[in-house]
Amino acid sequence: MENLLEIKNLHVSVEGKEILKGIDLAIKKGEIHAIMGPNGSGKSTLASVIVGNSRFNVTQGSIFFNGKNLLEMKPEDRAREGIFLSFQYPVEIPGVSMVNFMRAAVNEHRKYRGEDPISASDFLKLMRDKREMLGIDSQLVNRSVNEGFSGGEKKKNEIFQMAMLNPKLSILDETDSGLDIDALRIVATGVNKLHTKDDAVIVITHYQRLLDYIKPDVVHVLYNGKIIKTAGPELALELEENGYESLINNAME
Amino acid sequence: MIEQQYIDLFETYREVIDQNATEGLNKERDAAFEAFKKWGFPTSKLEDYKQSDISRAFDADLGLNLRNIPIPVNPYDAFKCDVPHLNAHVFFLINDRYYDKTQPDLPLSNGVFVGSLQTFSEKYPRSFSMYYNKIAAADNGVTAYNTMFAQDGFVVYVPENTVVEKPLQLINILRGGVNLNVNRRILLIAEKNADVKLLICDHTVDDVNFVVTQVTEMVAGENAQVEFYELEENSVKVTRISSLYCLQKEQSKVTAAGITLHNGYTRNDYRFRLSGEYAETHVGGLVISDKEQHTDNFAFLDHAVPHCTSNELFKYVLQEKSTGVFCGRILVEKGAQKTEAYQSNRNLCSSEDAHMYAKPQLEIYADDVKCSHGLTTGQLDEDALFYMQARGIPEEEARMLLMVAFTKDVVDMIHIDILHDRLEYLIDKRFRGELLRCGNCNVCK
Numbered sequence: 001m002e003n004l005l006e007i008k009n010l011h012v013s014v015e016g017k018e019i020l021k022g023i024d025l026a027i028k029k030g031e032i033h034a035i036m037g038p039n040g041s042g043k044s045t046l047a048s049v050i051v052g053n054s055r056f057n058v059t060q061g062s063i064f065f066n067g068k069n070l071l072e073m074k075p076e077d078r079a080r081e082g083i084f085l086s087f088q089y090p091v092e093i094p095g096v097s098m099v100n101f102m103r104a105a106v107n108e109h110r111k112y113r114g115e116d117p118i119s120a121s122d123f124l125k126l127m128r129d130k131r132e133m134l135g136i137d138s139q140l141v142n143r144s145v146n147e148g149f150s151g152g153e154k155k156k157n158e159i160f161q162m163a164m165l166n167p168k169l170s171i172l173d174e175t176d177s178g179l180d181i182d183a184l185r186i187v188a189t190g191v192n193k194l195h196t197k198d199d200a201v202i203v204i205t206h207y208q209r210l211l212d213y214i215k216p217d218v219v220h221v222l223y224n225g226k227i228i229k230t231a232g233p234e235l236a237l238e239l240e241e242n243g244y245e246s247l248i249n250n251a252m253e
Numbered sequence: 254m255i256e257q258q259y260i261d262l263f264e265t266y267r268e269v270i271d272q273n274a275t276e277g278l279n280k281e282r283d284a285a286f287e288a289f290k291k292w293g294f295p296t297s298k299l300e301d302y303k304q305s306d307i308s309r310a311f312d313a314d315l316g317l318n319l320r321n322i323p324i325p326v327n328p329y330d331a332f333k334c335d336v337p338h339l340n341a342h343v344f345f346l347i348n349d350r351y352y353d354k355t356q357p358d359l360p361l362s363n364g365v366f367v368g369s370l371q372t373f374s375e376k377y378p379r380s381f382s383m384y385y386n387k388i389a390a391a392d393n394g395v396t397a398y399n400t401m402f403a404q405d406g407f408v409v410y411v412p413e414n415t416v417v418e419k420p421l422q423l424i425n426i427l428r429g430g431v432n433l434n435v436n437r438r439i440l441l442i443a444e445k446n447a448d449v450k451l452l453i454c455d456h457t458v459d460d461v462n463f464v465v466t467q468v469t470e471m472v473a474g475e476n477a478q479v480e481f482y483e484l485e486e487n488s489v490k491v492t493r494i495s496s497l498y499c500l501q502k503e504q505s506k507v508t509a510a511g512i513t514l515h516n517g518y519t520r521n522d523y524r525f526r527l528s529g530e531y532a533e534t535h536v537g538g539l540v541i542s543d544k545e546q547h548t549d550n551f552a553f554l555d556h557a558v559p560h561c562t563s564n565e566l567f568k569y570v571l572q573e574k575s576t577g578v579f580c581g582r583i584l585v586e587k588g589a590q591k592t593e594a595y596q597s598n599r600n601l602c603s604s605e606d607a608h609m610y611a612k613p614q615l616e617i618y619a620d621d622v623k624c625s626h627g628l629t630t631g632q633l634d635e636d637a638l639f640y641m642q643a644r645g646i647p648e649e650e651a652r653m654l655l656m657v658a659f660t661k662d663v664v665d666m667i668h669i670d671i672l673h674d675r676l677e678y679l680i681d682k683r684f685r686g687e688l689l690r691c692g693n694c695n696v697c698k
């Protein structure tokens with residue numbers, strides 16, 4: 001089967017400093033990949049480059065999504081092609097209500113597919129359904145985007161947006177950090193519910209805890225801008241047990 | 254000297270001016286003339302006018318309609334109001350004259366007078382002389398100039414213990430076949446326990462140069478509640494020099510907000526004197542500009558007595574080659590303890606050619622006060638922009654949403670719901686460049 005996402009020899013730098021140093025990654029529909037690795041190894045950078053953050057410069061390599069060259073696409077088009085990033089640090093947008101924000105996003109997706117804007121009643125129903133699925137307080141969606149949200153609320157809100165937009169590739173960047181035990185379960189259950197054989201998920205995390213719920217098919221370890229190990233779900237358990245040290249030492253040799 | 258031609262004009266036409274006005278108005282002219290000769294038009298040599306040389310606007314060949322030659326106009330045709338369905342009492346000033354051919358759906362509450370300044374001066378001479386030209390500064394050249402030439406204007410007089418339920422709306426229409434100087438006068442009196450809301454909409458119909466001076470005198474009596482909103486949608490050929498002088502008595506509450514949606518060259522003065530304890534003032538300003546528009550807001554909050562509160566919020570969105578100026582002066586006089594005075598000025602410059610000049614000035618002569626000011630000038634939040642794009646919202650649209658969001662807290666100062674919602678809509682249209690592309694006016698030219 002063709003790859004949904006295909007990254008080849010990706011080199012990325014920011015302000016002249018090379019952060020990703022040759023990443024190869026292929027993900028098929030239906031798969032869940034976990035990316036782990038120590039702080040500062042480049043996980044969020046990889047996610048940012050996939051969604052098109054122009055702060056990062058791609059100096060070499062390619063990213064294809066569904067056979068299309070992502071690097072030639074604007075961030076909004078990547079999103080409308082079906083890529084979604086649950087940000088490690090969601091941004092607060094004072095003055096823009098969640099409702100208006102989501103309506104704009106949903107309608108832009110529809111427009112891209114050549115569909116008419118969603119009706120007011122369908123939109124409200126969609127909001128309510130997804131909100132209830134993720135146990136999000138109705139007050140939250142009436143407020144400005146992420147403004148004054150707690151850390152956990154912001155993360156829940158990311159998954160809420162994911163549920164609203166129904167992406168083909170979801171990248172969850174440390175969505176588990178900041179969530180309490182119940183919220184973690186609810187969010188993970190939500191992600192599982194949304195996941196079908198037609199879409200893929202990349203889970204970036206430091207902890208096995210999340211992977212107990214969202215079971216990865218493949219686990220990668222990213223270190224110093226390179227993937228130093230790829231294996232099955234047992235790798236995550238191993239890392240939980242022994243840390244990264246021996247892996248890193250092996251890679252250095 | 255730019256002033257000379259106006260001095261000559263005044264002396265030559267003094268009789269004509271007087272004949273086409275009323276005694277009450279005429280009585281003030283001599284003193285104003287002396288003041289004008291002394292002070293002249295403000296120039297950029299004065300600290301308070303550093304970025305806005307008012308005198309330059311008058312260095313032009315401008316007509317004055319001193320004989321009150323009627324300008325054929327049906328304001329209802331000429332002007333399709335941008336704030337319809339306000340369910341307000343609507344009044345018109347054509348240039349500087351009250352338009353009396355249409356009667357708004359009166360009656361208003363007992364004792365309330367809303368209408369022409371001339372009529373007010375004749376029907377209520379005592380009230381007129383009690384308030385007219387009493388609050389305005391005697392030492393400001395452009396205010397003096399206005400007093401010299403003012404022949405009519407608009408009055409809202411609300412007596413003690415009276416509430417005007419519906420908002421009042423005054424529509425200022427600029428019309429003329431030649432370049433014109435218009436000198437408009439507004440008086441808003443809310444006596445003890447009175448409650449009134451006034452919206453003024455500025456609109457240009459004809460494509461000539463206008464230089465407009467507008468002096469508004471406002472008194473909020475003890476425990477009075479006044480809301481005063483101004484919406485400017487003038488053409489780029491209009492120079493608007495507006496001075497609001499407001500005197501507040503104890504426990505009065507005044508909210509004043511000026512929205513500059515489209516303009517040419519604008520200078521708005523907001524001068525408040527809090528002279529009774531526990532008075533409260535909220536002043537807001539919102540400027541959206543592009544092309545080579547120039548908007549200067551000058552706010553002066555004079556806390557003369559203890560226990561008063563003032564809150565200022567001025568926001569600018571400057572695009573293309575436009576210029577914004579803000580000067581916010583807070584004076585806490587000796588003994589005005591327990592004053593709370595807050596000022597915030599936030600600006601977005603979305604182009605390298607747009608310029609913002611901002612200057613907060615706090616002069617505090619009391620020790621037990623809470624005063625603060627905040628000033629930021631920047632660009633749109635790139636992280637927010639990217640976040641929105643990452644959700645599929647195109648960059649241009651995301652910028653639009655962020656700019657509209659930026660204006661929100663000023664718009665939220667407006668407590669007339671219909672006006673509030675309508676403004677949100679107009680602001681959105683303004684950012685999309687679709688404002689008033691309806692063929693009713695020249696604003697888009």
Ligand SMILES: Nc1ncnc2c1ncn2[C@@H]1O[C@H](COP(=O)(O)OP(=O)(O)OP(=O)(O)O)[C@@H](O)[C@H]1O
Nearest residue numbers: 014015019037038039040041042043044045046055
């Ligand atoms: N804008 C930037 N300017 C300079 N350095 C940057 C920038 N963004 C990221 N970096 C650096 O790139 C490296 C990788 O950062 P990245 O955020 O991708 O790490 P990470 O693997 O996600 O870490 P964590 O687990 O802590 O989230 C870090 O050393 C970081 O300091």
Ligand SMILES: [Mg+2]
Nearest residue numbers: 043044045088
């Ligand atoms: Mg990270």
